[in-house]
Amino acid sequence: MAITRRQKEILDFLNAFVTRNGYSPSFEEIARGMGLKSLATVHKHISNLEKKGLLDRVHNRSRSIDVIPPGTRTRSSDRLPLAGRIAAGHPVEAPETYESISLHDVVGNRDCFALEVRGDSMRDEHIVSGDYVLVERTRTARQGEIVVALVRGTETTLKRYYSEGNMIRLQPANLEMEPILVPATHVSIQGRVLGVLRKYR
Amino acid sequence: MAITRRQKEILDFLNAFVTRNGYSPSFEEIARGMGLKSLATVHKHISNLEKKGLLDRVHNRSRSIDVIPPGTRTRSSDRLPLAGRIAAGHPVEAPETYESISLHDVVGNRDCFALEVRGDSMRDEHIVSGDYVLVERTRTARQGEIVVALVRGTETTLKRYYSEGNMIRLQPANLEMEPILVPATHVSIQGRVLGVLRKYR
């Protein structure tokens, strides 16, 4: 995954700061160091660098940035080289050497767990029996996200989440199934789905 | 694990104190040294540093702090705990075991790479645009496996593989698309699909 000029500048700044101080800078300090006026900009840069696997940090944790030293990139089986793209009828694109993919690219540093899926309630979303959903442990969800929800303290299901006033609609992705419509007080969100992993035997 | 500015200051103080005196400071001495008025604050700092593995101590024991020399650090893994199963309308099954899942469980120690999927030729198999297929580099395939195949040296596609006499049928999983039927000599297998990884934004 290629890095932009600006991203490299920020990475350099981070390295220098950590070397000098022994701890990582706050977003505020990064902004000052890079001449940026909005923390949102810093936030986006840091997120992008994290996504590219160039640094590591914990969500919502102050000064938790860890610059990953070049060469430490794991090439174990937990990380696969990304060889390009494939499409029906088109050749595989030129393999860009440094790209790769791993579970980390999906779940980041969030608090996550996996669930094996049974049943077809999300079939139209291409999540089928036997798949593993990768779930971030969270108690809230945004409109339209796929969530793991506990309904009336008994049923746990995998559905799309829609908040409608005091009610919550849990929408299956299967025309043959009915949405669940219940008062918000009867639903507790267990997590939101960040990704899917499927294994063929 | 990253450290905050205050935590670094405390760690520096501890190091200096031990170097000067040969024994570790009491919480009271730490409070005085750092300009803190409450021992609760000291306690929290020490606990946090201990949690981060930067120092070691015995619970409730005076002056038992040991600063750990920077060395052994462990990075979080690409392995997720498997919390059970989920199904429409049924509770999550008991997560008794210490099961987990990672990319390694899908690809093993095989020679693998990943491809980003474009197009809908495998939609009915629930592989859709944007998914990553995890592919084992191999020249051969068995009946019915999903393969990455190079046809007539130009087109690379993702299809199910069927050998029929001297011909090979590459079958898309999409009713709107036609199977490709070509002489075996015109097809070269690039690999077989072991799994799928999907990431939601």
Add this chain to the structure above:
DNA sequence: TGCAATTCGCTTTTTGTTCGCTATAATTTC
């Protein structure tokens, strides 16, 4: 019994996150 460590509830400060919005560059699609 006495000193040091622990725990509790609570406040303040520091730091991160998110939203809406603008602009430009790069990429895909048609």
Add this chain to the structure above:
DNA sequence: GAAATTATAGCGAACAAAAAGCGAATTGCA
């Protein structure tokens, strides 16, 4: 190649959450 989409880069403000702090009461070692 033009048009549409997606990615990067940026802003300010409202908001949320850790980190850091306090005093007092309590517990535990020795």
